[in-house]
Amino acid sequence: MDTNYIRRRYLIAWISDAIKPRRDIVMFWQLFTSGMALGCVYALIALGFVLIYKATEVINFAQGEFMMVGAFVAFSLIHFAHVPFWITVVLTLLIMAAFGVLLDRLVMRFLVGEPAFSLVMFTIGLALFLRSVAGMIWSTDTFAFPSPVSGEAIQLGSVAIAPGDMLVVGATALLVLLLYLFFRFTNLGIALQATSQNQFAAYLMGINVEGMFSVVWALSAMVAAVAGILLAPTLFLHKDMGFIGLKAFPAAVLGGFGSIPGAIVGGLIIGISENLAGGFLLPWVKDIFAYLVLIAVLIVRPEGLFGIHEKKKV
Amino acid sequence: MPLLEVTELSKKFGGVHALTMVNLQVEKGEVHALIGPNGAGKTTLFNCISGFYRPERGSAVFKGRDITRTAPHKIPRLGIARTFQNLELFRNATVLDNIMLGRYMHKRASFFSEALFLSKAKNQEVEARRRVEEVIDFLDLQPYRDRVIAQLPFGTQKCVELARALALDPELILLDEPAAGLNSEETRDLCFWIEDIKEDLEITVLLVEHNMRVVNEVADRVTALDFGAVIAHGTPEEVQQHPDVIQAYLGEDDGAAASA
Amino acid sequence: MKFKLKKSYMEDLKLFEYKSDMVGYGVLLVFLFIFPSWAGNYWTYNLTLAGIYCIAALGLNILTGYTGMISLGHAAFFAIGAYTVGYMTTILGHSFWIALPLAGFAAAFVGLSLVLPALRLSGIYLAIVTMGFGFIIDQVILEWPEVTGGANGLLINRPTLGPLSLNSDASYYYVVLVMVILFVLLTKNIVRTSMGRAFVAVRDSEVAAQSMGIPLAKVKTQAFTISGFYAGIAGGLFAPLINFIGPDNFTIIESINLIVMIIVGGLASIHGSIFGAIFITLLSEFIRVGKDALPAFLSQQVGFQGAVYGLIIMLFILFEPMGIYGRYLKIKYLFQVFPLYRKDTFRRERKFQKAQRTR
Ligand SMILES: Nc1ncnc2c1ncn2[C@@H]1O[C@H](COP(=O)(O)OP(=O)(O)O)[C@@H](O)[C@H]1O
Ligand SMILES: [Mg+2]
Numbered sequence: 001m002d003t004n005y006i007r008r009r010y011l012i013a014w015i016s017d018a019i020k021p022r023r024d025i026v027m028f029w030q031l032f033t034s035g036m037a038l039g040c041v042y043a044l045i046a047l048g049f050v051l052i053y054k055a056t057e058v059i060n061f062a063q064g065e066f067m068m069v070g071a072f073v074a075f076s077l078i079h080f081a082h083v084p085f086w087i088t089v090v091l092t093l094l095i096m097a098a099f100g101v102l103l104d105r106l107v108m109r110f111l112v113g114e115p116a117f118s119l120v121m122f123t124i125g126l127a128l129f130l131r132s133v134a135g136m137i138w139s140t141d142t143f144a145f146p147s148p149v150s151g152e153a154i155q156l157g158s159v160a161i162a163p164g165d166m167l168v169v170g171a172t173a174l175l176v177l178l179l180y181l182f183f184r185f186t187n188l189g190i191a192l193q194a195t196s197q198n199q200f201a202a203y204l205m206g207i208n209v210e211g212m213f214s215v216v217w218a219l220s221a222m223v224a225a226v227a228g229i230l231l232a233p234t235l236f237l238h239k240d241m242g243f244i245g246l247k248a249f250p251a252a253v254l255g256g257f258g259s260i261p262g263a264i265v266g267g268l269i270i271g272i273s274e275n276l277a278g279g280f281l282l283p284w285v286k287d288i289f290a291y292l293v294l295i296a297v298l299i300v301r302p303e304g305l306f307g308i309h310e311k312k313k314v
Numbered sequence: 315m316p317l318l319e320v321t322e323l324s325k326k327f328g329g330v331h332a333l334t335m336v337n338l339q340v341e342k343g344e345v346h347a348l349i350g351p352n353g354a355g356k357t358t359l360f361n362c363i364s365g366f367y368r369p370e371r372g373s374a375v376f377k378g379r380d381i382t383r384t385a386p387h388k389i390p391r392l393g394i395a396r397t398f399q400n401l402e403l404f405r406n407a408t409v410l411d412n413i414m415l416g417r418y419m420h421k422r423a424s425f426f427s428e429a430l431f432l433s434k435a436k437n438q439e440v441e442a443r444r445r446v447e448e449v450i451d452f453l454d455l456q457p458y459r460d461r462v463i464a465q466l467p468f469g470t471q472k473c474v475e476l477a478r479a480l481a482l483d484p485e486l487i488l489l490d491e492p493a494a495g496l497n498s499e500e501t502r503d504l505c506f507w508i509e510d511i512k513e514d515l516e517i518t519v520l521l522v523e524h525n526m527r528v529v530n531e532v533a534d535r536v537t538a539l540d541f542g543a544v545i546a547h548g549t550p551e552e553v554q555q556h557p558d559v560i561q562a563y564l565g566e567d568d569g570a571a572a573s574a
Numbered sequence: 575m576k577f578k579l580k581k582s583y584m585e586d587l588k589l590f591e592y593k594s595d596m597v598g599y600g601v602l603l604v605f606l607f608i609f610p611s612w613a614g615n616y617w618t619y620n621l622t623l624a625g626i627y628c629i630a631a632l633g634l635n636i637l638t639g640y641t642g643m644i645s646l647g648h649a650a651f652f653a654i655g656a657y658t659v660g661y662m663t664t665i666l667g668h669s670f671w672i673a674l675p676l677a678g679f680a681a682a683f684v685g686l687s688l689v690l691p692a693l694r695l696s697g698i699y700l701a702i703v704t705m706g707f708g709f710i711i712d713q714v715i716l717e718w719p720e721v722t723g724g725a726n727g728l729l730i731n732r733p734t735l736g737p738l739s740l741n742s743d744a745s746y747y748y749v750v751l752v753m754v755i756l757f758v759l760l761t762k763n764i765v766r767t768s769m770g771r772a773f774v775a776v777r778d779s780e781v782a783a784q785s786m787g788i789p790l791a792k793v794k795t796q797a798f799t800i801s802g803f804y805a806g807i808a809g810g811l812f813a814p815l816i817n818f819i820g821p822d823n824f825t826i827i828e829s830i831n832l833i834v835m836i837i838v839g840g841l842a843s844i845h846g847s848i849f850g851a852i853f854i855t856l857l858s859e860f861i862r863v864g865k866d867a868l869p870a871f872l873s874q875q876v877g878f879q880g881a882v883y884g885l886i887i888m889l890f891i892l893f894e895p896m897g898i899y900g901r902y903l904k905i906k907y908l909f910q911v912f913p914l915y916r917k918d919t920f921r922r923e924r925k926f927q928k929a930q931r932t933r
Contacts, residue, residue, distance in 0.1 A: 111891070116698060117697075120644070121837055121887060122888055124833075124887065127884070128880055132880030132884060133877065136881070249702045250702070250706065284713060291703075291710055292706075294702070294703065294706055295691055298694070298695060299691055299694065364785065387783075387785075387787050387789045396785055398782070403779065403782065404779060406777075415768075418772055418786050419787030419788075423768075425796075428763060429763050429764060436584075440584060443586070478786070
């Protein structure tokens with residue numbers, strides 16, 4: 001009786017709280033901008049999924065771990081070898097590209113044509129492996145990653161924006177622009193697109209399809225490294241940070257799991273909406289909000305927001 | 315009243331008019347062939363009849379019942395079985411299991427009866443197996459009973475698909491290019507089977523076929539489609555001599571010659 | 575080569591095809607029955623745990639192996655079963671024997687809620703949604719302390735059976751053993767009747783399944799609820815075994831664990847589910863034994879177990895996608911046909927997925 005009463009009061013209070021129109025505009029924008037930064041990281045990881053999936057049909061559950069490895073590589077360069085930040089970025093990208101190529105050459109190549117389920121499980125195994133090995137190399141401690149930018153939060157009206165967040169958004173925008181130019185105007189980018197659309201036709205056109213697979217693994221490992229370098233200073237550096245990659249899945253699926261702009265928009269939607277939900281609804285909803293949104297969207301539109309429904313022809 | 319009557323059926327895919335105002339009548343007990351160049355809309359017509367596509371307009375009436383908007387899994391229960399142009403088999407199951415699935419819709423035992431394997435489920439299994447063995451005997455599939463589909467040659471796979479459709483005990487069977495990809499010996503067997511399906515099993519057959527020999531051999535009546543519209547129907551001879559039909563096939567050859 | 579002349583269709587429906595099988599299983603049963611008397615508490619406990627995972631793995635194999643629907647959130651069903659028993663016995667004070675079936679039904683019922691997305695989604699989309707479902711249930715466990723104990727978890731006592739206390743590991747072992755046998759028989763019945771064939775049909779070709787009169791929605795719903803029921807019962811048995819449950823017991827790692835069991839054991843196979851469950855449950859024991867053989871700088875690492883685990887998943891998929899049971903069958907076959915074995919006998923069929931797409 002007693003507990004029931006309390007529970008009901010609690011529920012009523014919660015509902016009225018949730019539906020009460022919020023006049024807290026400042027809080028809204030605050031959450032919005034920080035959500036955008038987080039969303040950019042999701043977007044970059046989702047981008048990595050999409051790149052690999054479109055070209056090789058592998059759903060890479062280890063994308064978050066790629067990000068973690070990238071961040072640790074950069075951290076080691078800065079912290080132990082005292083390499084300047086911008087050179088570190090370049091070196092990290094190169095190392096991760098080599099990592100991607102090696103992974104493709106040594107293992108992924110032998111899995112071409114396996115059922116999707118096997119591929120998923122393989123990358124899950126890879127994720128566990130990378131995470132454990134990272135724990136062996138860099139221990140299970142949490143590290144502080146030095147931020148390339150510092151200083152006061154920037155005041156936009158009454159909304160304060162952390163410079164780190166600004167950097168994340170700016171760097172993501174730049175990276176997306178570069179990728180766009182790459183896919184649009186370079187021969188390699190166009191060959192990659194062709195491979196993604198139709199492997200067989202691309203092969204007939206004389207494109208080295210296997211080589212393209214390596215390029216794509218390298219590319220998405222590099223994108224993951226960028227995400228890691230951006231995320232680590234604002235969040236933390238830990239062997240388990242790759243778990244955040246699991247939240248990028250809803251982003252990629254929302255975007256249709258096959259479209260690069262879709263992945264970006266999906267990432268932003270997830271990042272912003274979960275931040276708002278955490279702030280305005282219940283704090284604990286934040287962690288699962290991405291999935292609630294995803295399930296709701298997929299029930300209404302099984303192909304995602306931007307996907308094209310592919311129905312099998314008989 | 316015809317067994318199956320298709321009236322003014324139309325189906326579009328984006329800008330492609332796959333079917334336009336198609337009329338078709340299949341009489342009980344006949345073998346009816348559907349011919350036409352590639353892309354004429356024959357498979358689309360099958361898909362509309364078997365519930366996989368919703369036509370924009372028109373209707374398909376089977377035994378006096380409108381089946382145009384019936385879900386695909388309800389179609390076989392009404393007595394229509396079909397095969398597919400690009401084999402749709404359960405590739406990782408044995409031939410026996412594939413054909414046993416043809417008996418699925420005849421099952422009577424409840425979930426609990428099956429879960430506990432009570433005598434009702436047991437008898438149902440034996441009964442299904444008996445019927446399946448009849449079909450296996452009919453199509454000479456005995457040597458392949460326990461083989462997994464993926465290991466079988468193409469001709470045998472097609473045969474299994476036919477067997478699976480027959481195991482449904484349908485009144486009307488739709489065969490989509492049953493002879494495509496078969497060698498001449500297999501094709502001859504197929505012709506005999508179609509005869510037997512009609513004569514002994516008393517199942518009405520509607521088939522899509524490119525091989526004119528097969529059509530002449532087995533079909534009682536023929537309907538020709540081109541660009542989604544019926545251009546001729548009648549006996550095999552009548553249809554083959556129809557100027558539009560000759561034009562449709564020649565046109566295709568011309569096109570092929572021109573592009574080559 | 576073994577051969578048997580079959581004279582009636584009933585003979586194909588028998589549980590044991592050969593007399594020798596029956597003897598083999600009989601011996602196994604006797605072995606399992608006397609196991610606690612000589613193996614000691616530690617191994618009895620571990621085998622009980624493996625038995626519980628057998629039930630969950632059988633259920634997951636029905637869903638994933640037979641019906642082809644990937645669930646990366648199966649620990650959620652397991653959790654629902656465990657917490658149903660925990661709530662009913664510890665907080666409400668009901669008997670375990672009432673709580674256990676309810677645990678199964680509760681999980682099956684929640685499984686129904688996943689059917690709505692499951693009917694419309696396939697493959698990877700479903701995998702991601704089920705993964706999300708796992709996260710959501712995990713969060714609910716944390717945020718609903720009145721029922722679940724929240725982060726503090728719940729204490730659960732071993733049940734009693736009439737006057738009998740099942741407090742000892744050996745006595746609880748027998749409870750689980752009986753349940754495992756029942757569930758193996760149930761699974762066998764499911765896969766050898768029309769229901770199991772319909773699952774396989776839906777997995778291999780939805781289009782053809784429909785043209786056989788199989789209602790996709792109904793069959794997928796069945797698979798999800800049956801699978802949820804198994805996991806719920808397994809969870810319900812799990813809670814009293816380990817005495818204490820908290821949110822940490824049911825994370826995504828646990829879901830992956832379950833999937834790995836059926837992959838390592840063998841998809842769409844009863845034997846495979848059992849082999850896999852035993853192998854993975856006892857893996858940490860094996861690793862502990864194997865550790866001593868390795869140099870200390872490797873084996874003393876914290877992440878060693880995780881790394882081995884990840885490696886095992888990758889190696890199985892690369893080299894033995896049919897799992898332990900597949901390997902067992904191959905070796906058996908090799909002996910049966912001894913001089914005639916060809917390298918291609920078990921060649922894998924590969925599909926180039928792009929070609930299967932419409933666009
Ligand atoms: N699912 C579909 N989506 C888009 N177009 C389709 C689809 N199915 C058939 N078509 C189009 O409809 C036309 C008729 O195809 P089809 O019925 O397969 O021809 P046929 O079987 O006579 O060779 C073709 O132009 C084909 O491209
Ligand atoms: Mg066709």
